[in-house]
Every structure is written in C-alpha cells, then in structure tokens.
Amino acid sequence: MDRAGPLVVVNSQLGQMEQARIALRDLLAIRPTFAAKAREGLSIWWQPEIVEQMLGDLRKAGLGAPEAPAAPLPSKLRNEPT
Numbered sequence: 450m451d452r453a454g455p456l457v458v459v460n461s462q463l464g465q466m467e468q469a470r471i472a473l474r475d476l477l478a479i480r481p482t483f484a485a486k487a488r489e490g491l492s493i494w495w496q497p498e499i500v501e502q503m504l505g506d507l508r509k510a511g512l513g514a515p516e517a518p519a520a521p522l523p524s525k526l527r528n529e530p531t
Contacts, residue, residue, distance in 0.1 A: 453472045453473070454476050454507075457473045457476060460472060461510045462506055469506075469509070470510050470511055472510070473507065473511055484513050487504060491503055
C-alpha cells in the first residue's frame with residue numbers, strides 16, 4: 450500500500466473523512482486496481498483482524514473493497530444429518 454493508504458486508514462479512524470477521501474482518491478490514482486486487490490495485498494503484511502479493520506476504514510472513506518468471505522459453520526452447527 451502506497452503512503453496514501455495509511456493516510457486513508459488513519460484519517461478515517463480519526464473521523465477526518467474529507468482528508469481520508471482525498472487520500473483515497475490519491476491512492477486510486479496511483480493504483481486503480483487497489484480495491485479489487487486490497488485484501489490480498491494487505492494480507493501479506495498484516496494479521497487477518499488488522500486487515501479487516503483497515504478494509505473497514507478504507508470502506509468508510511469510500512473504497513468499494515469486497516467483503517470478507519463467510520467462514521463455513523463448524524460441522525456441529527450445520528444442519529446436516531449425522
């Protein structure tokens with residue numbers, strides 16, 4: 450993530466949404482495919498919980514990143530015959 454990425458996240462967390470949107474615009478100008486690859490790229494460096502928090506902050510600023518895939522239910526919670 451270029452330097453604009455952390456600016457989006459930090460400004461979003463601080464509630465400075467205008468600055469977050471500007472940083473997001475700058476990030477997408479540099480990396481137009483960032484939204485589609487954000488989770489994959491962030492997952493290289495960060496733990497899954499941090500990735501989801503960062504993606505949430507990026508979404509608050511206006512990024513259209515895909516939601517996390519749903520985890521399958523444990524077998525004992527599934528409605529399957531035993």
